[in-house]
Amino acid sequence: MKVLDLFSGLGGFSEAFLRAGDEVVRVENNPLLSEVPNTSIECVRHVRDRLLEFKQSGQPIRNIDVVLASPPCYEFSLAFSAPRAVSERNNEKFEPSMELVEIAIEIIEIVQPRWWVIENVVGSAKYFEKVGLVPHQIMRPYLLYGNFPKFQAGNLPNKADHDSWHGHPLRSNIRAKIPLELSMALRKAIISQKTLFDDYNIA
Numbered sequence: 001m002k003v004l005d006l007f008s009g010l011g012g013f014s015e016a017f018l019r020a021g022d023e024v025v026r027v028e029n030n031p032l033l034s035e036v037p038n039t040s041i042e043c044v045r046h047v048r049d050r051l052l053e054f055k056q057s058g059q060p061i062r063n064i065d066v067v068l069a070s071p072p073c074y075e076f077s078l079a080f081s082a083p084r085a086v087s088e089r090n091n092e093k094f095e096p097s098m099e100l101v102e103i104a105i106e107i108i109e110i111v112q113p114r115w116w117v118i119e120n121v122v123g124s125a126k127y128f129e130k131v132g133l134v135p136h137q138i139m140r141p142y143l144l145y146g147n148f149p150k151f152q153a154g155n156l157p158n159k160a161d162h163d164s165w166h167g168h169p170l171r172s173n174i175r176a177k178i179p180l181e182l183s184m185a186l187r188k189a190i191i192s193q194k195t196l197f198d199d200y201n202i203a
Helices: 015-019 044-057 083-089 099-111 122-131 159-165 171-176 180-199
Strands: 002-006 023-028 039-041 066-069 115-120 135-139 142-147
Touching (some): 099 122, 122 135, 122 142
Parallel strands (some): 023 039
16 A cells, blocks of 8 residues: 655554555654654645645646544643643633644645544544544544544553653654554554455445
8 A cells, every 4th residue: 555644753653554565655844753764854734735736737646545644732732731731721712723734634635545544632622623523533542533444453552651751852752653553453444444445346
């Protein structure tokens, strides 16, 4: 399969696909993560703009089977020190930026993959609903939005379990890394559906 992984960080979301030999392109803007295999260091805005140029000029866009996206969750987090929690304690109005989520949606609309998944924290639901997203599956602490076959991934670690990296420059990426168990279960579910569709020649 051909897989596009947006906001890829340490690559956890697409790791099972990469290990299985799928063609994976990861997009991440943090240069400290340039050594993560198959990672292109660039902003998703540039990816969106380039795809729009291709579309408007009539150039073909490569077929993508799966788009994965895990936009930064800091503004949506319910953690004590996160902006939302601080604002609520101070009785201040808080509206997170939805720009990166909207760009991910735009890329998905342009690419038209068979399957797509946007992952975020529990606190995202209230805001994602405003751009037309409701959770397709909740696997605490992971909310999964999109078009994909539901699956089971067993016991998944809590993101707070990775908090021993305090002060590390990649702490937020380590905390946000999607576990291999989730990636493997998602790929297995997609492969089973893909095989079914191919066997019966369903478009």
